[in-house]
Amino acid sequence: ILLHHEMINALDAQQFHVEYQPVIETETGLLTRCEALIRWDHPERGTISPGEFIPIAEKTGAIIWIGEFVMRQVIQDWQVMRGRGIDVTVAVNRSPREFNDKHAAKNWLLALEDANMPPDRLMLEITESMLMRNKDGQLANLRQLRDAGVHLAIDDFGTGYSSLNYLRSYPIDVIKIDRGFLSNVPENNTQTALVEVLIRIAHTLDMQVVAEGVEHAEQVDFLFEKGCHYQQGFYYGRSMKLDHFIKFTKKHN
């Protein structure tokens, strides 16, 4: 079991790092975005997936410190990319707890300003369940961030419980279709029809739509035809350490 103190020690011992997975703009084929994903290089257990330790960090509260580390690292890495001629928008996963601090939006916006990183180069990914809890303080932070130009995405869209009408009343501008929906596209007719519907929902709500879990060319053709704005998945590339990601991006674009 991963304990609170083990995660805090891991931060001190610099056992966490952030990797970047490419996100491709469908219309141009250009790599214009990426998603930041945390990794834990555990000295005894090897690399531990965030799927394993983030839920525990959310319970113990360590997520606040981990989240601060990720945000700081992303902003620093963005500056490195910018210095190497790359100007991408970076998506960062956020846990609901990180929006409880009423100064959260202000603090993140100040950090961007300090780094000369335009707010629209940052995207925050939240889950449907966070919106359903509908906490006033969290909503105020979301509004402030969106007003400043930060993109706000619903991650794993379609797996939670949000009502579609509800979604409209939140300052969300991006929908990420969960990769579970794409896994049997285009072989499975029902799944394929569902993805088409999800893309159309995004169009109707005037939101950008990202398909996750793109693994082969048939999916790329389908997403192009249906007007899915962005694509992410192993077909294009896995998450990479900063240096590798910079080389990859230069080669791709």
Ligand code: G
């Ligand atoms: O990269 P991988 O598929 O192992 O990620 C598993 C899960 O961990 C994903 O659902 C992703 O949203 C989450 N995750 C990855 N990095 C972060 C992070 O920095 N903060 C939070 N809160 N979640 C993350």
Ligand code: G
């Ligand atoms: O929940 P979230 O969307 O943040 O999770 C992102 C995770 O999805 C990353 O950990 C990444 O490793 C994984 N992922 C990204 N692209 C693909 C893909 O094409 N196929 C599969 N199976 N997993 C993927």
Ligand code: MN
């Ligand atoms: Mn995500």
Ligand code: NA
């Ligand atoms: Na997702």
